[in-house]
Amino acid sequence: MKVSIDPDKCEGHGRCFSTAPAVFDSDDLGQGIVIGDGTVPADQEELVRLCEQNCPEYAIEITE
């Protein structure tokens, strides 16, 4: 599984980096960013799906 954040849609609600801090982080402006190249460790997949379902801006994209 791979995950990315569309920076044009992200408004920094922070639902991703607070739910899955091993996969997402926030930058100095508080916008969501993906740690590393976006490859999701198997044990984080469920959490990342939850982030995708909770992002109020539909900014998180998952590719399998």
Place this chain on the structure above:
Amino acid sequence: MTISKPPVEDFATDFDHTDPEWVANPFPIWDDLRERCPVAHTERYGGAWLPTRYADVSAIAHDTEHFTSRTVVIGNGRPGEDAPPAPMGVAPPISSDPPFHAIARRLMQPAFAPKAIGPYEDFTRKLCARLLDPFVGKSQIDISKDYAEHIPTLVIAHMVGFPQEDEERFREFVHTILEAVDKPVEERIEDFQPIMEYFEARINEHIEDPRDDLTSFLLNAEIAGQPLAPEHIFGTMVLLIVAGIDTTWSAIGSSLWHLAQHPEEAQRLRDEPELMPLAIEEFLRAYAPVNMARLVKEDFDYNGCPMKKDDWILLSFPAANRDPEVFEDPDQVIIDRKVNRHAAFGLGIHRCLGSNLARMEMRVAIEEFLARFDSFSLADPDDVEFSQGQVRGVRKAVVNLG
């Protein structure tokens, strides 16, 4: 003096967010409108529209082409081109539209990013302890008056570097700007005078004697190499004081009010503290405190609603958060709800800048309360008061302790 108004007969054609029925319990009203309308209208306030479905709230919040944020607090009368702007009309970035909005917002973002907020947790926790410790061993506490109202007020005063002793005045400012919307426009302008004087004095103190706080941060900020215009600094300072107080106060108050009625859930949060982040998102969804306004830019047909230039839109994020199209069992408060795309902090470019701060304050406030009181319940469920206006929350709720 407030303008006296007839009671609302039908919220679909004559809604009023200051009506006692709405203030007491707006949820059945929104549920009914969502089925019937779903965008309600009123001639009050010079004409206003109320979307109640998540889809419409989201569409309008994201549509800065047809809707302006020039004024985000509904008042009496239409704020036409030359009508005096409502006080909040001059508070960037909340009152700004693109493209200036992004500039004004970006300036503030580093100060409210998660990494910048972290260091204030310690101050907040000590503050909560100081407020609660005198009640340990006592029989009652008012969760709003004795606790919730002080937390965001004293935290933001600390952040901007205003005297802690002035906290009562900050709540008065909030009342004047956000709640006293029933007054005639001329009276509201008069009421705004002492607020201007207070902020001018604090800003001048910071110009003479710069400090390590948000006021000096703003005074040092630049746009394209130029310092900010004095109106910009003043407007943003007022926004910082006003936007974070009754909103977070309401969110903390509603959360504790809910837990006081559900002791088994309070116990679950003591036993499983890892659920706290989910519980906080659920309290934010179910008891979202903030409704914001927009103005229609030009005559425009929105899904069959003939909107006129300068009509108000009451953008109800709380109503969106109860939409069964988006949330399963929306009227149930489920403290471990996992799928919860709520809009309590708004949607689109104006997403609450203070959301990381507000969440931290809510978490710390609830943790410290649960840690001190093993059991608490509402003293009199009928003797609970809610605020009137666009920000909804508990303003009085006495609980029995132990």
